[in-house]
Amino acid sequence: MYSLAKNLITEKDLSRKISLLENLVNHPQLTAKELAANIGTTERTVFNDIQSLRSDLPMGWQLEADGNNGLSLISADYATTNEVWEYFMKDSISIQLIKKLLFSKKLAVQTFVNTHGISFETLKRHTKKVNQKLKDFQLRITVSATAISLTGEESSIRVFYHRLLLPFTHNNFFFEEYAIHQTNYRDFLARISRSGIGIETEEIFGTCWFFINTIRIKAGCLTEAFHFDEEDALFKLYHKDLEKLYASEGIRLNKTEHFFAFFCFIESWNYSVIPDAFLKNLLLKEYPDLFAGANRFVSGLSAALNQNNLDKSDLTENLVLFLLKYFESKQLSDKFLLEYHELSSLSQRRFPELYQLISQEVKNYGLDYLSDSGYVINTLAFLIKEALYSISPRQITAYFLFQGEPAWKSFLYRELQDLLGNRVHLKNLNTDELSNYQLEENDIIISNYPLQYQSKQTVVYVSSIPTQNEMQEIRELIRPFYL
Known part of the structure; x- marks a missing residue:
């Protein structure tokens, strides 16, 4: 979810600790060996990071060790994953630099280095690393003796910030007074729905664009000129409502910014939804x-x-x-x-x-x-x-051959059906029925007893009560059919 933000963190130790926490958020328990393998470091480094993290975690979070079973990240009922991210991101020079550049055309070098207690050379070193990540967005941070600026076309700058900030739109790490801004955008969506010109949208996606456009316009960072048709029927349809939306933030849109705001809005339209x-x-x-x-x-x-x-x-x-x-x-x-x-x-x-x-x-x-x-x-x-x-959602068939108590068999069949998803058709058969079917190469057979049937297909033998390893083997077999 925070992949771009994580890539922009230039401090290796901080990035590693965040990766460690991400692993523990996504798994109930992991050993130091597993964590080291997942992160690409040594077990000793993991142990050192754990010791450091124990005292650094925000309120409501703690690390627990369960002997040889591994480590767990425990949170209180009120604690959210965002709190962990924000707590460590505030310590990243690169993230703070990018955050401040969102709100300003230029930053004073001396003010920034003094605020964060770093040297000019350290600033340049972090900037050089960040610029490697900004190439994909055709952007670059430039540092002179007195000023720091983000260079590139303004539309590219906003595209970059949208990608970076989308996961953070619903909190106040980048966007202060989020609830007020969100209400303005929701009012806009409700207004066009009442007018009969509503469309199903990705609300947070669109809200993020609204925030970024508002912030950049207030900072005096306006989009470059580009061609568009002022008489376009769709643009004219939403023209007045978009005007009201940005006016709620005290912004009077010029023609280019108006069309950019319109384009951001249609970017949020959902696919596979027929308009009214x-x-x-x-x-x-x-x-x-x-x-x-x-x-x-x-x-x-x-x-x-x-x-x-x-x-x-x-x-x-x-x-x-x-x-x-x-x-x-x-x-x-x-x-x-x-x-x-x-x-x-x-x-x-x-x-x-x-x-x-x-x-x-x-x-x-x-x-x-x-x-x-x-x-x-x-x-x-x-x-x-x-x-x-x-x-045509079903790509392969899984043949279920199972001898056991009927109620348990029925229950297990339903469990496997849910596990396999809708791209795998689970078919319940007796052994003597299998030869009547023409099996495809990718089909699989799941059985709890040895088969005499000679098959080119993969056969997964499971216990009467399948073990975690057996279920994991089934998951691995069907994984190529899913993302």
């Missing part, structure tokens, strides 16, 4: 070419994948929404997609054949105005894969 009749008719009327392009693309893709039911999924509507963002501003779309740059490599690695197919189909079906980038193909790949899962 008024909005759907407006989109059909004002953007017919987007629907035509989406229909051609889905039709061609259906033929290429031999999936005739693809047009019955939400793919066409999802594709229209994605194309709509490009129609509103190609420049901003490309920049906003950079926010999750690491998803591109995940998409290529996870769906290599689909990735290549989409690249070809984009050119074949009138979508060649899309940016020729991995970010675009990546987004399309996820939308298409989601549609494919919706029409």
Whole structure:
């Protein structure tokens, strides 16, 4: 959740302690050996860090050791995970530097080094490390003898801060008086819903954009000029309500900032949610070419994948929404997609054949105005894969051959069904029935007794009461079918 923030922490010991705590938050108990392996350090270092952490943890948290069984991170009922993060982040020079640059165009070097008790050389060393992480966002922190500034296009700066601060939007570590700002944004969403132009959105996603835009505008850090259509039908539809939203923060938007705020709003629109009749008719009327392009693309893709039911999924509507963002501003779309740059490599690695197919189909079906980038193909790949899962979610079959007390067998069958999820069909069979089925290569067999049946499929033998290791083996077998 805090992956970007963690990567920006330049202090090795602090980063290691946070990783240690993250492991303990995600696991009820871990040994020092397991922690060392997970973090990539030695057991001695883990023991030293534990000793240091015992006295450093915020109120409501404590570390407990249970002999050879391992360590546990215990919290009081009122304690939240955020408290642990914030408690240690305040000690990071790099995080404090980035936090202060959110609210100001420039920082005075002397004030910053004096406040944090560091030398000018130490400041430059931390800055150099942070800049390695900022390359993906096309940004850089520059340090002169007197001033510190974050250089790059303002829209890129805001994209970076949105990615960084999204997990922190609901607390006051970066955003003071959160409840007031959140109420303003919720009022905006309620107002457009009452007007009949509401759409289901990711509320915290949109609230974070609202906060960042407000903070940067108040700091005098305005977005660069870019092309947009002031007469665009969708922009005009939300124009007045967005004006009221930012006026609630004492901000009068100029034309560019107004459109940027609008674009941030449509970025928060959820996929796979059909808009109400008024909005759907407006989109059909004002953007017919987007629907035509989406229909051609889905039709061609259906033929290429031999999936005739693809047009019955939400793919066409999802594709229209994605194309709509490009129609509103190609420049901003490309920049906003950079926010999750690491998803591109995940998409290529996870769906290599689909990735290549989409690249070809984009050119074949009138979508060649899309940016020729991995970010675009990546987004399309996820939308298409989601549609494919919706029409054909089950990829493999697990055959359940179990001899035991009927009530227990029924209970265990239900437990395994829930464990396997909806991409694995669990089929209950007797041994003599197995030969009647044509098993696929990826299918698996789960049995509590030895089988005479010769099979190329993986067979998992379980006890009458399956052990944790046996259940874990099943989990490992189905893991490739899930993220």
